[in-house]
Amino acid sequence: MPAVRALFAGACNGSIDALFKRASAVNASNGPFDLLICVGQFFGAAGPDDGEYQGPLLEYLTGGKAAPLPTYFMGGWGGGAVSVLEAISAVPESNIHYLGRAGVKEVKGLTLAYLDGTHNAAAFREVPDNSGSARYYTEADIKLLQHSLSLQGDIDVLLTNEWPEGLAEGLPEGVAPPDSHGSPVIAELAMTARPRYHVAAGKPTFFARPPYLNADLGAGAHVTRFIGLAQVGNGAKQKWLHALALTPAAEMTPEALQVQPPGSTGNPFQAAAAKRLKRAARDAGPGTDLGSQDWRWQEQKKARQIMAAPSLGRPDIIKDKHKTIFVRNVPFAATEEALVEFFAQAGRVVDVVRRSNAEGRLNTWCHIQFDTKEGMEKACQLNGSELMGRQLGIDAAATGPRAGTGKPVEGCWFCLSNANADIDLVVSVGEESYVAVDKGAITDEHVLVVSVEHFPSSQSLSIDCYAEIRRYWGALDRCAAAGGRQLVGFERYMALRKSGGNHCHINALAVSAEAAARARQVFEDRAKAAGFSLTHVPAAAGEAARAALRDVVGDGEYFQAFLPDGSSLVHPIAFGERHPLNYGREVLAELAGVPDRAEWKACAVPVEEEWRRSEAFKALFKPHDIMGVQE
Ligand SMILES: [Zn+2]
Structure with missing residues (x-):
């Protein structure tokens, strides 16, 4: 079988026409290609996931227009996503396909592993519903995917909407991307899947990592090439469409599969995991043999400076102030996971919003929404308790300064309309x-x-x-x-x-x-x-x-x-x-x-x-x- 020629595109965000126009042009000039694979959010940001779809995809599904080549996408969330995914499954003859929430599929001879959605600590613990929307992956999705991977041979391409954590480990300065923050869940997945290529969305920049070597599980090891794609049609002219000619791993000799190209590095995720272990051992405190007090103090200081990522909140959760707490004095190092974990003692957390300021410094305060008012009230009782050595100030969000209506209040001295105002x-x-x-x-x-x-x-x-x-x-x-x-x-x-x-x-x-x-x-x-x-x-x-x-x-x-x-x-x-x-x-x-x-x-x-x-x-x-x- 000849090599499969595939085009990969980054987050489409509803720009269907721009995507197909460019894919069609590249297909004509450098093709023909066998398929187009899209990672990252496919639908636009406007409107709820289960709202009416009003974008250009309709014409492609009703036969008015045809995609330039067989298209497989993930990122099945955004305005109107639910109705489109339903429509797609009802029109099998269409050449536009949704890959699914999580799994392994053979497409045009390639073995693809995919995980749709992005990470959100609150959503991660939820039991997935069957609405079809895949905005956030859950623990159940990961388990299902890990199980599928254990039954599979070699994976040609792993597709995710986020970068893995630790990608820059082992790279010389200048080669590492300016922002390499990523998800530990995806890193673990990449270690298990051992794909030949990992194509991901999630950042505004294009990045192709030098190949890294996977662990040798006894039958030799092969390298993985990571490719991060920018958003479709982005103004910064960052690359968002990438072409690859791939011979399916199933048809390669072990020798060909295990070639280590010059410039390959060790496994970055193993290095990152080792660092995490070291940190955990240090956090275990005195009694662990870690050398001098001074060294430990220096390391703790470094650990404190590690800043968690901002939590932007879930668009699929309706904001409810009466189920939300406002938390002050939150440690920089407290991740979304740590916050969800901590407040689980009060109730089920459904959303965390913690932004950073204009200079990129993470705010020391955040909003946390529970699924019930009782959860919120219980959480308020945790006011003054410690997280990572800092005392949290916890308040009901509904009593915040934006609670006022501006209407005159009877008996208020300062409302000039009142009789008793001076x-x-x-x-x-x-x-x-x-x-x-x-x-x-x-x-x-x-x-x-x-x-x-x-x-x-x-x-x-x-x-x-x-x-x-x-x-x-x-x-x-x-x-x-x-x-x-x-x-x-x-x-x-x-x-x-x-x-x-x-x-x-x-x-x-x-x-x-x-x-x-x-x-x-x-x-x-x-x-x-x-x-x-x-x-x-x-x-x-x-x-x-x-x-x-x-x-x-x-x-x-x-x-x-x-x-x-x-x-x-x-x-x-x-x-x-x-x-x-x-x-x-x-x-x-x-x-x-x-x-x-x-x-x-x-x-x-x-x-x-x-x-x-x-x-x-x-x-x-x-x-x-x-x-x-x-x-
Ligand atoms: Zn007043």
Whole structure:
């Protein structure tokens, strides 16, 4: 039998026409080819898997158009995938075929092993349903595939949607791809399957690895060539279509099969597995013979720096805040698996969302959704327990800062529409926010910047409202500077569920330059005395400041101090933590030189005095007011 000529394509993502156009052109110029094999997501991202399919495949299935050559695809998920897979199985005469979830198939003389879906720690433990969608593979899929492999001879091509973990092991620098993160499940599969070729999708770049040698199981060993394909029609012009002429292994002599081409490396997955074992032995702690303490400490430090991969969440899971927890202080090294494993004691985890920031650093917080509300509630009780030596802060996601509706809350002092709101204290009203003298002002220069709508924290405000509050802060800062003073302040967000929820307000106080210079120290000293710590967050413009805050506190409660240089000090308030209510006022009162005015009740004055105060501040602020007309 002559060599089988095959074309391989990377993730199609619904670009059927682009795929067939290019395959047809290559078939005409370099062909004929016997078949086209597609790895990676085949369907587009828009729409649910079980929704209606509206893409170009319909014409190919109804006979309006024909694929340029017999096409075998996996990646059977994405918009409308379920209905198309059903239609394909009903039209056997079509030359477009779905390979299936997991298995081994002989196609045109080639023995193909395939695993559809990608890895998700929560989905991995699920019992697969029969919906036909293969977005995530499960443990059952792997077992089935391993069983099929044990019954097979040599595998010509292994097809996966992800790269295996450890692929770059044993490669010299410069040859290794910039990003070689991969799945340990796929690595194990590659070790068992020992394919002659492994074709995978899952990365935006093309990569062909120098061949690596498989373990010799007694009858000699052959090499595997790994080929990672980019997305169909990608703008970066990374290669996504690859041609191979393959003589089926079944027809090769053992000598031909076992040729080791120059440049071949050892087995990268065995090397990676050995490293993992070493790490596990080290984690077993003292008593294991691992040499000096110093060496162990160095290794532990290295292990801590190993960062888990982000978890982007499952599009097939409907987000439900009432079944979701928000977790803070998550170790960098905690993988999705580790989190699913840890929270299994509370209930069945169905989704983990943990992103990284703009610099690629993994967030120290995440959202975890359970299959029931009870699971979520049980998980909240784990607040304060340790994972990998770090204490987790666990909160119900539904009580986060985005819980507000913006609607006025009866009895709220800050909702201006309420009868008991102190309109007389208002100094300036903007489009989205206003400035008012504090009802229990520490000094005549103590004001609040408040959102007009009832939202619980600055994190939950609209972009416009937040921007206006920042403009007010800038104006107050200039107002203070005009009097030779500097601005300090704070925001405290606690959900205050019983009283209709917190209404976002920011305390601002002009203090002397001398007091401003020691503001940070006073905030830190008093925090230390109260038993909590503050994270210093550098000054940032506009929305970047909110993103920086979110990096530290996520959706949780927090205290945030504003320093004269624009930077801030942040403390995330853990679920159930007793944060000292008067802390912010105590610091401001000390900086103002009137520590006895920290207590709010000590500052109550007759309404005439309040009125005088707001009139005085209005006059002071007028030249700087963002809403005022300059005179
Ligand atoms: Zn309110």
